Amino acid sequence: xxxxxxxxxxxxxxxxxxxxxxxxxxxxxxxxxxxxxxxxxxxxxxxxxxxxxxxxxxxxxxxxxxxxxxxxxxxxxxxxxxxxxxxxxxxxxxxxxxxxxxxxxxxxxxxxxxxxxxxxxxxxxxxxxxxxxxxxxxxxxxxxxxxxxxxxxxxxxxxxxxxxxxxxxxxxxxxxxxxxxxxxxxxxxxxxxxxxxxxxxxxxxxxxxxxxxxxxxxxxxxxxxxxxxxxxxxxxxxxxxxxxxxxxxxxxxxxxxxxxxxxxxxxxxxxxxxxxxxxxxxxxxxxxxxxxxxxxxxxxxxxxxxxxxxxxxxxxxxxxxxxxxxxxxxxxxxxxxxxxxxxxxxxxxxxxxxxxxxxxxxxxxxxxxxxxxxxxxxxxxxxxxxxxxxxxxxxxxxxxxxxxxx
Amino acid sequence: xxxxxxxxxxxxxxxxxxxxxxxxxxxxxxxxxxxxxxxxxxxxxxxxxxxxxxxxxxxxxxxxxxxxxxxxxxxxxxxxxxxxxxxxxxxxxxxxxxxxxxxxxxxxxxxxxxxxxxxxxxxxxxxxxxxxxxxxxxxxxxxxxxxxxxxxxxxxxxxxxxxxxxxxxxxxxxxxxxxxxxxxxxxxxxxxxxxxxxxxxxxxxxxxxxxxxxxxxxxxxxxxxxxxxxxxxxxxxxxxxxxxxxxxxxxxxxxxxxxxxxxxxxxxxxxxxxxxxxxxxxxxxxxxxxxxxxxxxxxxxxxxxxxxxxxxxxxxxxxxxxxxxxxxxxxxxxxxxxxxxxxxxxxxxxxxxxxxxxxxxxxxxxxxxxxxxxxxxxxxxxxxxxxxxxxxxxxxxxxxxxxxxx
Numbered sequence: 001x002x003x004x005x006x007x008x009x010x011x012x013x014x015x016x017x018x019x020x021x022x023x024x025x026x027x028x029x030x031x032x033x034x035x036x037x038x039x040x041x042x043x044x045x046x047x048x049x050x051x052x053x054x055x056x057x058x059x060x061x062x063x064x065x066x067x068x069x070x071x072x073x074x075x076x077x078x079x080x081x082x083x084x085x086x087x088x089x090x091x092x093x094x095x096x097x098x099x100x101x102x103x104x105x106x107x108x109x110x111x112x113x114x115x116x117x118x119x120x121x122x123x124x125x126x127x128x129x130x131x132x133x134x135x136x137x138x139x140x141x142x143x144x145x146x147x148x149x150x151x152x153x154x155x156x157x158x159x160x161x162x163x164x165x166x167x168x169x170x171x172x173x174x175x176x177x178x179x180x181x182x183x184x185x186x187x188x189x190x191x192x193x194x195x196x197x198x199x200x201x202x203x204x205x206x207x208x209x210x211x212x213x214x215x216x217x218x219x220x221x222x223x224x225x226x227x228x229x230x231x232x233x234x235x236x237x238x239x240x241x242x243x244x245x246x247x248x249x250x251x252x253x254x255x256x257x258x259x260x261x262x263x264x265x266x267x268x269x270x271x272x273x274x275x276x277x278x279x280x281x282x283x284x285x286x287x288x289x290x291x292x293x294x295x296x297x298x299x300x301x302x303x304x305x306x307x308x309x310x311x312x313x314x315x316x317x318x319x320x321x322x323x324x325x326x327x328x329x330x331x332x333x334x335x336x337x338x339x340x341x342x343x344x345x346x347x348x349x350x351x352x353x354x355x356x357x358x359x360x361x362x363x364x365x366x367x368x369x370x371x372x373x374x375x376x377x378x379x380x381x382x383x384x385x386x387x388x389x390x391x392x393x394x395x396x397x398x399x400x401x402x403x404x405x406x
Numbered sequence: 407x408x409x410x411x412x413x414x415x416x417x418x419x420x421x422x423x424x425x426x427x428x429x430x431x432x433x434x435x436x437x438x439x440x441x442x443x444x445x446x447x448x449x450x451x452x453x454x455x456x457x458x459x460x461x462x463x464x465x466x467x468x469x470x471x472x473x474x475x476x477x478x479x480x481x482x483x484x485x486x487x488x489x490x491x492x493x494x495x496x497x498x499x500x501x502x503x504x505x506x507x508x509x510x511x512x513x514x515x516x517x518x519x520x521x522x523x524x525x526x527x528x529x530x531x532x533x534x535x536x537x538x539x540x541x542x543x544x545x546x547x548x549x550x551x552x553x554x555x556x557x558x559x560x561x562x563x564x565x566x567x568x569x570x571x572x573x574x575x576x577x578x579x580x581x582x583x584x585x586x587x588x589x590x591x592x593x594x595x596x597x598x599x600x601x602x603x604x605x606x607x608x609x610x611x612x613x614x615x616x617x618x619x620x621x622x623x624x625x626x627x628x629x630x631x632x633x634x635x636x637x638x639x640x641x642x643x644x645x646x647x648x649x650x651x652x653x654x655x656x657x658x659x660x661x662x663x664x665x666x667x668x669x670x671x672x673x674x675x676x677x678x679x680x681x682x683x684x685x686x687x688x689x690x691x692x693x694x695x696x697x698x699x700x701x702x703x704x705x706x707x708x709x710x711x712x713x714x715x716x717x718x719x720x721x722x723x724x725x726x727x728x729x730x731x732x733x734x735x736x737x738x739x740x741x742x743x744x745x746x747x748x749x750x751x752x753x754x755x756x757x758x759x760x761x762x763x764x765x766x767x768x769x770x771x772x773x774x775x776x777x778x779x780x781x782x783x784x785x786x787x788x789x790x791x792x793x794x795x796x797x798x799x800x801x802x803x804x805x806x807x808x809x810x811x812x
Contacts, residue, residue: 024706041676059684063676066708073709156562159712160574161673168566168574192716197724267567270447270469278465299469300430303479306472306565310598318603 002104004125009080014101014120017045017081027074028185034076034129035121038084038098040173041065041162049164049272050084050114052097053281065162067131067173067190074189079127082117086287087272088133088166090114091141091354092341096284100338105147106379109335112142115176119146122176129177129186135167136264137331137358139174140370140384144330147372147380149183150176154390155365158190167267169309170260170362180371180404184396196393199322201401204230204237209252210328210357218381221374222329225383229402237327242360245319246312256352256359259312262305265297286341309363313389316364320388325398330370330382332357360386367392369399408510410531415486420507420526423451423487433480434591440482440535441527443520444490444504446579447471447568455570455678456490456520458503459687471568473537473579473596480595485533488523492693493678494539494572496520497547497760498747502690506744511553512785515741518548521582525552528582535583535592541573542670543737543764545580546776546790550736553778553786555589556582560796561771564596573673575715576666576768586777586810590802602799605728607807610636610643615658616734616763624787627780628735631789635808643733648766651725652718662758662765665718668711671703692747715769719795722770726794731804736776736788738763766792773798775805 009015016038023030038048041061048055064072072078083098085091093116094100101120103111111120118130119142132139134152143150151174158173165171173190177183187193206226211219230237242252273294276283283291320326332353341347361368366389370382385402387395415421422444429435444454447467454461470478478484489504491497499522500506507526509517517526521538525548528536538545540558549556557580564579571577579596583589593599612632617625636643648658679700682689689697726732738759747753767774772795776788791808793801 041680059680062680062683063705066672066676066712069705070709073706156575159669159673161676163574165571165574168569168571169562192713194713195717195720197720263565266472267565270472270567274447274465274468277468299475300479302472303476306476307598307600311601314601314603 002107004104007104007124007126009126012102012120012124012126013099014082014117014124014126015080016048016083016098016117019078019080021072021078023075023077024073025075028189029071030075032076032128032182033079034071034131035080035082035118035127036068036078037115037118037130037132038081039088039133039164040068040131042068042078042081045081047164050086050088050095050098051281053279057279061162063162066159067163070189071131071186076129082121082130085114085116086284088114088138089268089287089290091137091351092336093142094286094338096286103146103335106335109337109379110145112145112335114138115142115174118176119143119148122178123148128182129175132174132176133163133171134174135171136355136362139176140330140358140368140382141354143176143370144382145335145380148176148178149180149372150174150370151183151187152361152368153187153191153392154367157390157392165271167264169267170264180399184400187396191392193393198397199391199394201235201325201398202323204235205324205326206237206239207326207328207360208239208241210360213252213353213356214329214332217376218329218332218374221376221381222383225373226327233401246315252360253356255312255363256355259305259308260359260362261355262302263309265294266299266302269294312363313365317389322388322391322394325385325387325395327383327385328357329374330384334376334379334381365389367395369395371399371403373403408513410510413510413530413532415532418508418526418530418532419505420488420523420530420532421486422454422489422504422523425484425486427478427484429481429483430479431481434595435477436481438482438534438588439485440477440537441486441488441524441533442474442484443524443536443538444487445494445539445570446474446537448474448484448487451487453570456492456494456501456504457687459685463685467568469568472565473569476595477537477592482535488527488536491520491522492690494520494544495674495693495696497543497757498742499548500692500744502692509552509741512741515743515785516551518551518741520544521548521580524582525549525554528584529554534588535581538580538582539569539577540580541577542761542768545582546736546764546774546788547760549582549776550788551741551786554582554584555586555778556580556776557589557593558767558774559593559597559798560773563796563798571677573670575673576670586805590806593802597798599799604803605797605800607641607731607804608729610641611646611730611732612643613732613734613766614645614647619658619759619762620735620738623782624735624738624780627782627787628789631779632733639807652721658766659762661718661769662761665711665714666765666768667761668708669715671700672705672708675700718769719771723795728794728797728800731791731793731801733789733791734763735780736790740782740785740787771795773801775801777805777809779809
């Protein structure tokens with residue numbers, strides 16, 4: 001762990017561009033600073049999407065993304081654009097082109113991605129908040145591995161105008177933050193929450209499949225943490241399996257392998273894939289391998305998968321009622337050591353297990369908050385709670401009640 | 407009115423490119439043909455977005471949009487790409503660059519837009535279905551003015567991969583069709599509906615504000631039609647005002663003027679606006695005027711407007727329960743005569759009144775079906791029903807019960 005007082009922009013490696021954009025006016029984020037992931041437009045800057053050719057072949061943005069304007073409009077100052085994994089199609093945070101932003105709590109380990117610079121800039125104390133995105137876990141995973149707060153809202157609750165189109169049925173804008181209060185205030189601005197009624201927290205479910213996927217120390221730490229919370233707020237957690245939610249026998253890993261990943265693959269091919277084929281940009285080695293899988297994907301297999309996504313969504317929607325949260329370790333593992341994802345076996349183990357867990361909120365289009373509550377040795381891991389689709393405001397309230405105290 | 411047997415592709419003026427893409431396999435759309443609006447990718451074709459410079463500055467698509475693949479996968483044949491209004495930012499269907507597709511039931515009148523070629527190709531009997539899009543009414547308005555069926559689904563229920571990004575908080579894929587059976591079958595494929603439970607039709611609401619905005623003959627025809635339906639299915643319609651839905655005093659026109667149009671304007675500016683500024687394409691006269699309004703819009707006014715959009719969404723969501731439909735004339739007027747939208751006064755009257763009505767489903771993110779039930783002289787007008795967000799399958803069932811017979 002590195003002391004925050006030793007950290008500056010250069011040592012963090014999180015920034016692609018330092019900025020100082022003054023807020024438009026005073027508001028609920030007065031005095032707070034934020035960074036912006038490099039797939040979100042900031043006027044006057046070229047958005048790289050994590051790939052230098054994309055940056056060089058596109059002009060500078062003329063307008064800020066609407067989400068950037070929303071934060072500037074309530075008192076926050078934008079202090080820079082930060083590193084994104086290549087085409088945001090990664091969860092590890094090691095960029096061949098832009099470097100690996102520092103994970104200050106575990107400096108020999110990756111920060112997680114694709115919002116690597118967002119998580120690093122906040123974990124290093126260089127910003128209070130960061131605007132980022134999440135399709136397969138890109139907000140939640142680096143929040144978990146860097147030990148900060150992160151939230152992915154319900155699908156499409158936040159405007160994506162000025163955010164690079166990626167996977168339209170899966171992508172969201174997300175936020176990572178130093179503490180829950182900042183996360184809550186920023187999210188409520190972005191979600192435009194003033195008038196949303198909020199249910200009372202009544203049930204805490206524990207997603208059994210996600211615990212089974214977790215490393216033993218992560219599972220133990222999560223069990224202890226949930227036990228303490230439930231005792232304090234006097235709600236007995238109920239274990240449920242993915243099969244219980246669906247009403248038929250199916251493992252959570254199917255959510256990823258047979259459903260969401262196929263939808264992601266065809267949508268990525270239709271958006272970024274066409275651009276790559278036309279422009280033949282230089283691609284990083286890790287992304288090239290991933291993109292090879294996209295190109296070799298049999299699109300005729302997508303139809304069953306996208307139908308299954310809708311069926312899973314509908315089942316999860318009926319199971320999760322307002323007043324209920326479902327709880328699980330955000331990632332089944334701590335951050336891998338830098339450079340250790342260098343064999344197919346290590347890559348597959350990292351991605352398959354993580355995405356089996358993150359795809360639960362993906363297919364459910366659920367809001368999910370990752371809280372920096374677990375430590376395995378010196379390495380942080382997040383504890384996540386998710387709620388029903390569009391129950392974002394309830395989830396923020398439940399996080400306060402569960403993690404901070406009523 | 408022109409007899410369908412006299413119509414071919416040339417006289418329709420609907421097509422930008424005739425195609426014959428065979429279905430991938432047999433399925434529920436066996437034997438049906440469809441066209442594709444020219445803002446949706448078809449592999450091997452350049453997508454124009456209704457502007458020749460956009461078409462010439464972008465390469466041909468490599469992949470079909472996912473929605474195109476979904477229809478090909480269940481037996482339908484794609485017979486062509488069809489005209490879209492410039493940047494799909496219009497509701498009248500008069501394109502300076504691609505001509506005005508024929509409205510065969512009212513040949514001296516506009517077809518409506520922006521899915522002008524979609525509605526025309528179906529109304530002319532040259533396709534059974536057309537894939538189109540709808541942000542401010544671009545599917546519903548031409549369906550109404552051409553006298554065919556049309557549906558805009560709940561926001562983001564259908565994948566927009568390969569569909570030109572436009573207004574991410576407002577745009578949907580839509581369908582127009584010759585009859586409700588074809589519309590229903592195509593929509594259920596696109597929505598992936600197999601597993602959605604469906605509520606029973608219990609309440610029919612009548613949106614008073616929309617009736618007040620309508621021309622007298624449209625209002626009368628709609629009242630008579632609803633009266634007959636309610637008698638046949640034995641459900642007494644209940645009149646509600648927009649104020650009843652919200653619980654405070656506000657006119658439906660506010661929905662458009664103070665809420666949705668601002669969100670549309672800032673999102674359009676962030677997507678298409680940046681491209682126009684960088685590329686300085688040749689713009690049609692009518693679009694130039696509209697785009698002038700986009701450029702002169704004060705973005706600082708957007709924040710209140712987008713907050714209001716969310717508030718209206720939340721109110722409508724709580725008011726419209728499963729089992730309830732809300733009913734109103736799709737457009738307050740018949741199609742204007744071609745070339746008649748040539749004064750600021752005529753343009754404002756057409757757009758302000760239409761968008762006041764269409765923005766109801768826009769802010770509500772509602773599914774809406776326009777049924778070709780009304781005739782004012784020789785001119786068709788649609789009767790719309792809308793249902794709660796994500797109640798698309800219920801709405802399709804309710805349309806069958808109300809318009810066809812149980």
